[in-house]
Amino acid sequence: MHLLLVEDDAPLAASIAGALQAQGWRVDISARGEPVPLSLARDAYDALVLDIGLPGIDGLETLRRVRAAGQHLPVLMLTARDSLEDRVLGLETGADDYLVKPFAPVELVARLRALTRRHENREAGQLRLARLRYDPQAQRAAIGDEPLHLSQRESVLLQYLMHQAERIVARDQLLALLPAASGTPSDNALELLISRLRGKIEPAGVRLRTVRGLGYLLQVDGG
Structure with missing residues (x-):
């Protein structure tokens, strides 16, 4: 898989990227949300891993712009916000799943596998x-x-x-x-x-x- 990871915490981004690359997946990293819609239009990514707490526009606004641009790839949101309201807001904005920090790399990998399976099924019409x-x-x-x-x-x-x-x-x-x-x-x-x-x-x-x-x-x- 080819993934786009949007996370402004550099050590955390490197750690997440390492766990994903260990699966044989390609990972590109962005520290800000503004370039994301253009990146998705330019390259064929299989999934987007998107932190909510970003500098500039936050993850929710980034996701709104991604969906408004007609991008339907699976989106996994990373968040330190564990309230039901925040999770519902993320899903209503267009996220496919969320993961609350801190999390185990094995759970992140499992969530991404599940997301891409569901996306493939939807693309097949079933x-x-x-x-x-x-x-x-x-x-x-x-x-x-x-x-x-x-x-x-x-x-x-x-x-x-x-x-x-x-x-x-x-x-x-x-x-x-x-x-x-x-x-x-x-x-x-x-x-x-x-x-x-x-x-x-x-x-x-x-x-x-x-x-x-x-x-x-x-x-x-x-x-």
């Missing part, structure tokens, strides 16, 4: 996790070759959760996907939908976990 498949164009799910019968709301939830597979999705993000005929969907209604969806997809070898106080996590069973 979302896949274990034996679970979802076709966003047809809005149809399957376990292997067997169709999976879902309600419209279950389908909406599953598509979003598969886009965010292997990372926590906040409850409010899912509630926002489910406009009710009158009023805002309740937590109880969401819990019921999650419970029904969980039972339908578990035979595919996936697990839909409730992460207390944070939200939900769709992952390969045993992951």
Whole structure:
């Protein structure tokens, strides 16, 4: 893989680059966010590792400019901010995942591998996790070759959760996907939908976990 690392802490950037290069990956380093959109337009990077706390424009503004320029590559944000609000803001800005400092290099490598796998699946037009498949164009799910019968709301939830597979999705993000005929969907209604969806997809070898106080996590069973 060819990665762009944006981190202004030079010793940390060198340490991260070393861990990534040990995987046989090429790594370019930038200490600021301003040049990033042009760098991505000029070179074919497979993923962007982007620190939030940068001098000049911060990581969130850098990411806004990257997405506004039509760049859809996977983005892993590095942050010292561990609040739920900051994480949700990063995801809403266009990040695919986040990693809170300090972190182990092995976790960074694992996150990047997962991100690029998900991106490759999306580029192929199919979302896949274990034996679970979802076709966003047809809005149809399957376990292997067997169709999976879902309600419209279950389908909406599953598509979003598969886009965010292997990372926590906040409850409010899912509630926002489910406009009710009158009023805002309740937590109880969401819990019921999650419970029904969980039972339908578990035979595919996936697990839909409730992460207390944070939200939900769709992952390969045993992951």
